[in-house]
Amino acid sequence: MKIHDGKIKPDSVDLYYTLSTYNFHYWFDGEKGIVILDENAPIIAMVSIDGHYEIYSASIDTSIGLIEKMKWTLGIGEDVSGFYRLARSDPLLSLFASRYRGWRLRSTSLWWSLVIGVCQQNASFRQGWGMLYDIVRLYNRRVLIGDKPVLLPPKPTDILEKPELLLKARTGYRWKTIVNIAEAINNGVINPDEYQGLNPERIEEELTRIKGVGKYTARLAILLAYRKYSLPPIDRWLKRIIMEVYHVDSEHAEKEWVKRWKEWSGLAALAVTITLDAEPISKALERIKKKQLLPIKTNKPTPINLWKTSRQWTT
DNA sequence: TGCCAGGCGGGGT
DNA sequence: ACCCCGCATGGC
Numbered sequence: 001m002k003i004h005d006g007k008i009k010p011d012s013v014d015l016y017y018t019l020s021t022y023n024f025h026y027w028f029d030g031e032k033g034i035v036i037l038d039e040n041a042p043i044i045a046m047v048s049i050d051g052h053y054e055i056y057s058a059s060i061d062t063s064i065g066l067i068e069k070m071k072w073t074l075g076i077g078e079d080v081s082g083f084y085r086l087a088r089s090d091p092l093l094s095l096f097a098s099r100y101r102g103w104r105l106r107s108t109s110l111w112w113s114l115v116i117g118v119c120q121q122n123a124s125f126r127q128g129w130g131m132l133y134d135i136v137r138l139y140n141r142r143v144l145i146g147d148k149p150v151l152l153p154p155k156p157t158d159i160l161e162k163p164e165l166l167l168k169a170r171t172g173y174r175w176k177t178i179v180n181i182a183e184a185i186n187n188g189v190i191n192p193d194e195y196q197g198l199n200p201e202r203i204e205e206e207l208t209r210i211k212g213v214g215k216y217t218a219r220l221a222i223l224l225a226y227r228k229y230s231l232p233p234i235d236r237w238l239k240r241i242i243m244e245v246y247h248v249d250s251e252h253a254e255k256e257w258v259k260r261w262k263e264w265s266g267l268a269a270l271a272v273t274i275t276l277d278a279e280p281i282s283k284a285l286e287r288i289k290k291k292q293l294l295p296i297k298t299n300k301p302t303p304i305n306l307w308k309t310s311r312q313w314t315t
Numbered sequence: 316t317g318c319c320a321g322g323c324g325g326g327g328t
Numbered sequence: 329a330c331c332c333c334g335c336a337t338g339g340c
Contacts, residue, residue, distance in 0.1 A: 121322040127338060128321075172336030177323085214323050235321035273321080280320075318340090328331080 002146065004055040004066065008047075013076050014102025016049040020307050021103065021274060024133055026151045028307040034150060037069045039109050042143050042152060045070045056145045075104025078227065083264040090260070092245055093268065095293045096275040103274070105227065105267060110192035112153045113224035114181050114207070117217035118174050120235070125278035126301055127170075133313050134169035156182035177212025184210050192225070200228045223266040232257055232265035237281050238272060244285055277302035 019033035027034050035045040043057045043066060055066055071077055087097035108116070115135070119128040139154035139162070159166065159182040166175035184190040190210070195203045200222050207218035219233035234242070234254050242253040246260070261268040276284045277295050287293070295302060301309040 118322090122320060122335080123322090123337080124320055124339075130338080167336090170337060172338095173334095174322095174336080212323065216322060220321095233321085237321040239321095278321080316340105320337105320339095323335095324333105326331105326333090328329105 001056065001058075001060075002054055003057045006053060006067075008051045008053060008067075008071060008076060010051050010074075010076060010102075012102060013074065013104050014100075015047065015051065015074065017100055017103040017304075018074055018106055019047065019049060020304060021106070022303050023106075023307040024136070025307050025311045026136070030307070034145075035070050035073050035106075036109065036152065037066050037073070038063070039111070039152070040155065044143060044145060044150065044152075046145060047074070056143075058143060072227075073107045075106070075227070078104060080104065080264075080267070083229075083261075083267050086261060086264060087268070087271070090268075092241070092288070092293060093271055093275060096271055099294055100271075100274070103271075105224070105270065107227060108224050110190075110195070110221060110225040111156055111181070111185055113221040114210075114213065114217065115153070115178055116224065117220040117233075118177050118181070118212065119171065120220070121174060121177075121217065124280060125273075125303075129301065129306060129310070130313065131169055131171050131174075133310055135166065135171070137314075138165045138169050156185045160186060174212070177210070180210050180212055196226055200226075200231045203228075204231060219266065223270065229266035229268075230258075230263045232261070232269045234269065237284070238269055240281050241272065241276075241284060241288065244288060274303045277304070 019028050023033060032046055032048050035047055037043040037045055041058055045053050045055045047053045084097050084101060087093040116132060119131040136151055136153055139158050141152045141154050141158060142149040143152055159178060163179050166178055171178065203222050204218045207213050207221060216233045216235050219231045222228050222231060223233065234257065239250060239253045242248065242257055243250060246256050248256045258265050275293055275295060276287055279287060295304050
């Protein structure tokens, strides 16, 4: 049932960029997108790009702080001027900084952030997001928003009840890692609610205790779930780009990145994938050489058009 | 068709 | 501490 509505002042935030980037068609339609405020209850906000929102909850019991949570999830009120200041004079992201200044990271729960990370392991952009798309479709968890059913990501317990669906979702050998994460959260070995106040190094330590979760996956999850940007998730793809653009060797890539981006290293890493359309590495390097450093119009799936292109992925 | 890709852990040195 | 390999899939 609807428990609240209103309008947020997005301020300097562009809600279209923020809601559309790295999203699927069932969660963003070009005008409205969902923001999950409580994945268990569940409590969901339907947010329009003009700032109007409606909050729906499956139960009457409604916790306070929902509007704050919604704003936080969308990066409203977050001061990212430091990031854009650095980006302005950066050879990779200066164009992005002027064109996509209103973009903010849209947060997801630690659980789902980790699943996102696992699906990027040793896979192309297309393959990884295809897995995520299929996971959501196959587990088919739904909640009513008004009278309309909306898909939600599966809960850890859903995974533990039907782990075999992960193979149907073509996650391959990654299925085991996803089960490990679900178990860790279910057992309380991992406590997502306790980590917001910890420093990212400490969270990374905790998360990498899960077998199959390494440095890259942990850092991507920390970035997406807690908006802590100081530890960059640097994969083979970004490492090659750093070597090319900043003229450093493989061993110094991370050091150079952090030296340049400081506490914004994680956010900058994500921005690079957006501005280069997550192209495979050889294409990405060509784009850099040709100074095509803004997203292009294409029918192939990219971070900014995934919400449109994923429509034709129906399994 | 046979590579190989936005990781990772394990086993060898 | 390193190096190196296998790993499920799908896309090219």
